[in-house]
Amino acid sequence: MSGILRLLDPLISIFIPSSCIFCGQELPASRRVVCRTCYKALPRLSSQLLKILQDEIEPCHFSRLFIPFEFSERIQNLIHLIKYRNFLTLGEYFACSISQLIQNPIYNIITGVPLNPVRRRERGYNQSEVIAKHLAFILDLPFDPHLLERVRNTVSQTNLNREERKANVRDAFFCTRDLTGQTVLIVDDVITTGSTLNECAKICKNSGAAQVDLAAIATPANILQHRLERENRFSDIL
DSSP states (O other): OOOOHHHHHHHHTTSSOOTTTTTBBOOTOOOSSSSSHHHHHHHHHHHHHHHHHHHHSSSOSSSOOEEEEEHHHHHHHHHHHHHHHHOOOOHHHHHHHTTOOOOOOOSSSEEEOOOOOHHHHHSSSHHHHHHHHHHHHHHHHBBTTTTTEEEEEOOTTOOOOOOHHHHHHTTOOOOOSSOOEEEEEEEEEOOSSSHHHHHHHHHHHHHHSEEEEEEEEEEHHHHHHHHHHHHHHHHHOO
């Protein structure tokens, strides 16, 4: 946790702050946690880095990937608040940012990646589902929180490599309905290698979905940037 959140930790579990957690600016009642200026300053993910991420997900079971932000310290702070501190209003902010990337949304269903049942009981909610619900409302499209179920417990993906992540989530999800001919958008909070979202997309395609798109708040751009620089150096040699 960053120094900012460590200082605020005794307070944020009791009430939602009336000032921006980053700059301290007083916030109106209609806006909580972070001011508009600080939110707009969050680093955006470039289309070039997004393409590198998508190209590395193999085999790819989805059509499009929407990610507005780079995973920075400030994004990490905000995700911590929505995941562990019940700051669900952030779900609307994140959903707005994702919606701005989606042109001509035609989804039959929008859903979130299901949480481990134990974690869901502990938190009382699923942050990915919260974001997906706000996104469906913004786009005026159907939301189904029960489309996917997690049928096998998995270990944390944090310390696993790419192949271990794939194996960890393989057959961990189940689609609860026939999706023949339908288009689906699946939402998660953070995407690193894409293993979890891609596995969810595979399950939907196996259930008949004509198209599956994915969305997340952020991805670690530093990893993608290193890959891009490596590719550019290799191109220069050739």
